[in-house]
Amino acid sequence: MSFQPPYRLDVDAHVADLVDAYAGLEDGEETDRVVTVAGRVMLLRDQGKLAFATLREGDGSEIQLFALSKVLDGYADFVGLNLGDWVGATGTVVKTRRGELSVKITSFVHLAEARRGFGDKFHGITDTDIRYRQRYADLWANPESAVVLRTRSRIMSLTRRWLEDREFIEVETPVLQHVASGAAATPFTTHHNALDVDLKLRIAPELFLKRLVVGGFERVYEIGRVFRNEGISTRHNPEFTMLELYQAYADYADIMTLVEELVAHLATELHGTTTLPYGDRELDLSTPWRRASMVELIEESIGVRLDVGQPIDEVRAVATEHGVEVEDSWGQGKLILEIYEKTTESSLWGPIFVTDYPEEVSPLSRSHRELPGVTERFEAIVAGRELCNAFSELTDPDVQRARFEDQVRQKDAGDDEAMPLDEDYLRAMEYGLPPTGGLGIGMDRLVMLLTDTPSIRDVVLFPTLRPEQ
RNA sequence: GGGGGUGUAGCUCAGUUGGCAGAGCAGCGGCCUUUUAAGCCGAAGCGCGCGGGUUCGAGCCCCGCCGCCCCCA
Numbered sequence: 001m002s003f004q005p006p007y008r009l010d011v012d013a014h015v016a017d018l019v020d021a022y023a024g025l026e027d028g029e030e031t032d033r034v035v036t037v038a039g040r041v042m043l044l045r046d047q048g049k050l051a052f053a054t055l056r057e058g059d060g061s062e063i064q065l066f067a068l069s070k071v072l073d074g075y076a077d078f079v080g081l082n083l084g085d086w087v088g089a090t091g092t093v094v095k096t097r098r099g100e101l102s103v104k105i106t107s108f109v110h111l112a113e114a115r116r117g118f119g120d121k122f123h124g125i126t127d128t129d130i131r132y133r134q135r136y137a138d139l140w141a142n143p144e145s146a147v148v149l150r151t152r153s154r155i156m157s158l159t160r161r162w163l164e165d166r167e168f169i170e171v172e173t174p175v176l177q178h179v180a181s182g183a184a185a186t187p188f189t190t191h192h193n194a195l196d197v198d199l200k201l202r203i204a205p206e207l208f209l210k211r212l213v214v215g216g217f218e219r220v221y222e223i224g225r226v227f228r229n230e231g232i233s234t235r236h237n238p239e240f241t242m243l244e245l246y247q248a249y250a251d252y253a254d255i256m257t258l259v260e261e262l263v264a265h266l267a268t269e270l271h272g273t274t275t276l277p278y279g280d281r282e283l284d285l286s287t288p289w290r291r292a293s294m295v296e297l298i299e300e301s302i303g304v305r306l307d308v309g310q311p312i313d314e315v316r317a318v319a320t321e322h323g324v325e326v327e328d329s330w331g332q333g334k335l336i337l338e339i340y341e342k343t344t345e346s347s348l349w350g351p352i353f354v355t356d357y358p359e360e361v362s363p364l365s366r367s368h369r370e371l372p373g374v375t376e377r378f379e380a381i382v383a384g385r386e387l388c389n390a391f392s393e394l395t396d397p398d399v400q401r402a403r404f405e406d407q408v409r410q411k412d413a414g415d416d417e418a419m420p421l422d423e424d425y426l427r428a429m430e431y432g433l434p435p436t437g438g439l440g441i442g443m444d445r446l447v448m449l450l451t452d453t454p455s456i457r458d459v460v461l462f463p464t465l466r467p468e469q
Numbered sequence: 470g471g472g473g474g475u476g477u478a479g480c481u482c483a484g485u486u487g488g489c490a491g492a493g494c495a496g497c498g499g500c501c502u503u504u505u506a507a508g509c510c511g512a513a514g515c516g517c518g519c520g521g522g523u524u525c526g527a528g529c530c531c532c533g534c535c536g537c538c539c540c541c542a
Contacts, residue, residue, distance in 0.1 A: 028503095045508090048501035068502075083495070097503055117495050119480040122506045126481070129537050141480085234539080455538095466536080 005111050009088045011038045016061035018093060018101070025095040030104065037063065037103060038088040038111065040140065043121060046079040052102070053081070055089065059150070060143045065089050066102040073107050083121065084114025084140070132463050145458070151270065152447045152459055156223065158269050159243065159443075162262055168219040168245055173208035175201060175225070181425070182206030182364070183440075184417040185228040188238075201227040204440065205244050206364065210393060211428045213246050213436050221245035223443065234455040235385065238464045241443040250437035251392040252376045256353050259380055259388055259439065260287045263351070263446070270450055278383045278452055285351055289380070293356040294340050301344040308332045308358050308373030315339075329413040333358025333373065350381040357391075363403040363419055365391035383449045390439040397429035 013035035025031070042062070043054035053065040069075040081087065091105035116137070119125040124141040131138040131145065139146045160170065178197070180187035182204035191198050205222045212220050226242045247254065267274045267285050274285040292300075299305045304318055315335045319326050324338045336358055348354070356368060357377040365375035376392035394400050404421035411418035447459040457463040 043504095043506075045504045046501085047504065047507080050502045050504085052504045052507085054505080064505080066503085070502095098505080100503085100505065117479060120482090120494050120506090121480090122494070123481045127476095127537080130480090 003110070003113055006109055009038060009109060009111065010036060011088065012036050014059075014061070015039065015055065015057045015063045016059060018063055018103075019061060022093050022095070022101055025093075025101065027095055027099040028097045030094040031092060033093045034090065035093060035103060036088055036090040039086070040114070041065075041081050041083060041085050041087055042118075042140070044079070044081060044083060051075075051079045052096075052100075053078075055087070055103075056140070058139075058146070060146055064096070064100045064102040065091075065108075066094065066096060066104045067108075068104070072105055077110070078105075078108055081110070082114055082117070084116075084118050086111035086114075128457075129465075132457055132465055133468065135461055148447075148451045148453055148458055149461055151451050154270065155266060155447055155450060156443070158266055159262065160223070162265055163221050163245065166219070168221045168247075169217060171209070171212060171217065171220055171222055172224065173202075173205045173212075173222055175227075177202050179420050179422045179424075181419050181422045183226075183228075184419060186230055186416055188227050188229045203228050204242065206438070206440065207422055207425045209244055209246050210433060210436065210438070211425065213248055214428045214431050214433050218248035218434075219246070232464060234457070235445070237444065237456050237460055240456070240460075243441045243443050244439065246393070246436050246438045248434045248436050251435065252355075252378055252390055252437055255390045255437040255439050256289075256291065256378060258437075259353075259390065259441070260285075260289045260351070263382070263387075266446075266450055276450070276452065278449060279454065281349065281383075283349075283351070283383050283449065285382075289351040289353055291353045291355055291378075293374075294336065294354055294358075295356070297344050297348070297354060298336070298340050301347060302339075306332075306336050306339065308336060308360075327414075329410065329415075331360050333360025337361045345381065345386075346384070348381040349384050351387075352381050353378045354381060359403075360406075362391065363407050364394055364400075366394045366396075367399075385445055385449075386442075387445055387449070388439060388441040390437070393433065393436040393438045395429070395433045395435060397426050400429055401426055 015037055018035065022031070037055060039055045039057040041053045042056045045052040049069045051067045053067070054062055055065050056062045067075060067078050072078060087108050087110055089103055089105045089108040091103045094104045095101050118137055118141045125131055125138060131142065139149070176190070176199040178199065180200035180203050183206065185203040187200040187203050189198050189200055204226055205224060209220055209222060221243065223241060223243045225239050227239050229238065230236065232238065264274050264285050264287050267276055276283045276285065295306050302322065306315060306318065310332065312332050315332045316326055319335045319339050322339060322343050324342050326335065355378040356371060356374040357365065359367060359373055359375050362375040362377045365377040368374045368376050377390070379389050380387045394403065404419065407419040408421055411420070444456050444459050447453070448456065451459065453459055
């Protein structure tokens with residue numbers, strides 16, 4: 001007869017709690033506390049008339065099951081278990097003579113067979129292809145994978161709580177959009193049969209969230225998946241999780257404060273400190289973070305002070321001198337951004353707020369209150385990577401229309417990632433968008449930095465992969 | 470798209486100057502009253518990513534392709 005597992009089981013103790021509660025038992029001491037625990041048998045040491053098994057719960061906590069043939073009903077079945085099998089076990093909490101906290105079991109139930117093994121019981125599974133494709137196996141074979149991915153859940157939860165404590169409300173906006181705008185990226189296209197229209201998967205929730213600010217949601221955020229049809233690397237997955245928030249009556253300086261406080265809060269909650277290891281370096285997330293403008297940082301890097309107002313030939317010359325492949329359609333702003341990315345960005349470790357991006361490359365940002373040609377926009381670089389993008393939002397519909405039209409010109413000139421014009425968003429702005437600060441954070445990258453993880457695939461449960469075989 | 474690394478049993482890996490494919494673990498059979506990656510005995514399992522080529526002979530050499538990892542564009 002085939003294996004017939006029970007339909008349910010009353011589990012009355014978690015391994016982690018038992019480990020905490022009974023750490024002080026003496027070697028050989030037995031309690032009369034009866035517990036039922038459950039998990040997978042990860043190791044089994046059969047001694048003949050007695051056996052020891054290592055039971056692991058999904059959170060990684062482990063306790064030994066101590067089975068005596070004289071005491072345990074079904075002893076023969078117990079020692080016949082395969083590594084990886086799910087069991088429930090009932091018995092008393094004891095510490096063995098050799099000092100291992102155990103449940104001395106009087107009965108057990110076989111809950112599921114592991115027809116496939118979890119790999120080498122010492123080395124686990126190291127083949128990345130198996131780890132990413134069969135995450136369900138990786139989570140058991142490599143407990144450190146499970147720790148990172150569970151920490152991700154914790155980060156999402158802490159972030160939501162922190163924002164809600166500050167009166168932000170969470171919303172959900174469309175993933176399927178007629179116009180995929182709000183970022184410079186190539187969208188995925190799909191088709192709706194009943195309407196017979198092509199739809200895009202969102203590349204950012206930005207424009208919908210700002211519509212909500214127009215609608216009176218003064219502090220609003222969304223944590224959701226966005227999709228960008230571009231390459232895959234250690235820092236890019238085609239679908240990733242973005243936090244965007246908008247705060248009415250705030251500007252980009254307020255948002256800088258919000259970002260550094262949020263990140264420092266998360267670090268403190270998770271690790272008890274704002275000084276974290278990342279790779280072979282250290283990361284000091286204590287506030288405040290340095291603020292410096294893009295042109296200042298370029299000057300520090302290459303010794304040349306650039307300005308969007310200077311003659312374009314001079315900026316082109318600097319770009320060419322530093323190996324930037326210049327296109328004729330680029331103005332000073334785009335050239336300066338390219339020079340920054342080529343010469344400066346990779347040398348930044350951070351945390352640092354890079355501020356005052358050129359208008360030409362910032363179609364949704366409000367112009368700087370003092371400096372001509374640049375916007376009140378910043379990106380944070382943390383651990384050498386771009387973490388977020390934020391600005392004082394552009395609120396003037398006429399200026400926004402002009403910026404969109406400029407983007408369309410750039411698209412026509414061959415820039416595939418230039419932003420399309422969103423007519424409905426302009427209509428929304430005509431109802432009045434108050435002064436607003438906005439932010440987008442790549443949550444996957446935030447998890448990477450808080451878990452000291454080098455690849456985005458290690459913080460995404462099921463990363464996008466080529467189809468098998 | 471370019472460069473580097475890698476692909477041998479279910480898993481982790483070793484395979485010397487080209488000369489009948491190996492180990493540990495898992496799985497299977499057996500022994501064992503305090504194990505900790507338990508130990509011991511036994512049987513079984515891969516024809517070496519795929520396709521060509523050189524050679525008496527290729528896991529090792531050559532060519533092409535494919536997958537995975539890393540770096541760069």
